[in-house]
Amino acid sequence: MTLTDALLAPYLGGASAARPLLTYYDDASGERIELSGTTTANWAAKAANLLRDECDVELGTPLAVLLPAHWQTATVLLAAWWCGAEVVTEPQAADWVLCDSGRVDLALAAAPAGGVVALSLDAFGRGIPGLPAGVVDFAPEVRLHGDEFVREPMPDTAPALAGGTVAEVLADARARAAERGLHAGDRVLSTLEWGTLDGVADGLLAVLAAGASLVQCRNVDAAALDRRAAAEKVTVRLC
Numbered sequence: 001m002t003l004t005d006a007l008l009a010p011y012l013g014g015a016s017a018a019r020p021l022l023t024y025y026d027d028a029s030g031e032r033i034e035l036s037g038t039t040t041a042n043w044a045a046k047a048a049n050l051l052r053d054e055c056d057v058e059l060g061t062p063l064a065v066l067l068p069a070h071w072q073t074a075t076v077l078l079a080a081w082w083c084g085a086e087v088v089t090e091p092q093a094a095d096w097v098l099c100d101s102g103r104v105d106l107a108l109a110a111a112p113a114g115g116v117v118a119l120s121l122d123a124f125g126r127g128i129p130g131l132p133a134g135v136v137d138f139a140p141e142v143r144l145h146g147d148e149f150v151r152e153p154m155p156d157t158a159p160a161l162a163g164g165t166v167a168e169v170l171a172d173a174r175a176r177a178a179e180r181g182l183h184a185g186d187r188v189l190s191t192l193e194w195g196t197l198d199g200v201a202d203g204l205l206a207v208l209a210a211g212a213s214l215v216q217c218r219n220v221d222a223a224a225l226d227r228r229a230a231a232e233k234v235t236v237r238l239c
Contacts, residue, residue: 069194099116169205
């Protein structure tokens, strides 16, 4: 079982598949995007097909993710783990770097052996104009791929995150969920960023490992948080 299979399984059976899994707010742009378990899995599958078919990402491929705490970041991380990739912290150690439009130059400077995939993170799926030759524009490309992913069997000793194996990362996520009092069915409002290992582990992996749903907020208007927590029926906050 891949890390993605283990994390998504509780969200894909019966009525759970239609319930909100990821709800994303950006107070700077006014965005609110909500993904069910099924929609999250479909987006992750599209991204996994892109990574495998266009970037040859496979078991053990090192991949760096220079992206903010965003719903698309969640889906590409799940996609990477579905392919069996190891997400690493340094772009210089990666075969492929996934980045936002503001970090394309940084990603190219790392000279990854495979290349760079750039995400516009645009709510309407627009691409990034004027990208350097060879950089994969995620938004228009991912739409061309299927929303089911046929994954290869892999051991739980496969690397997943910064040297940690699938089994180790999953165990750590479950332990963090327990430490923070996260339970299945919780609605978790988080303002944590995912630029560090702890940020990803606490702000994303622990939530999914608990079977909770995530309300991720960026560029936060602090005055709006209490109203948002009430509207989204939040039970736990991670800030």
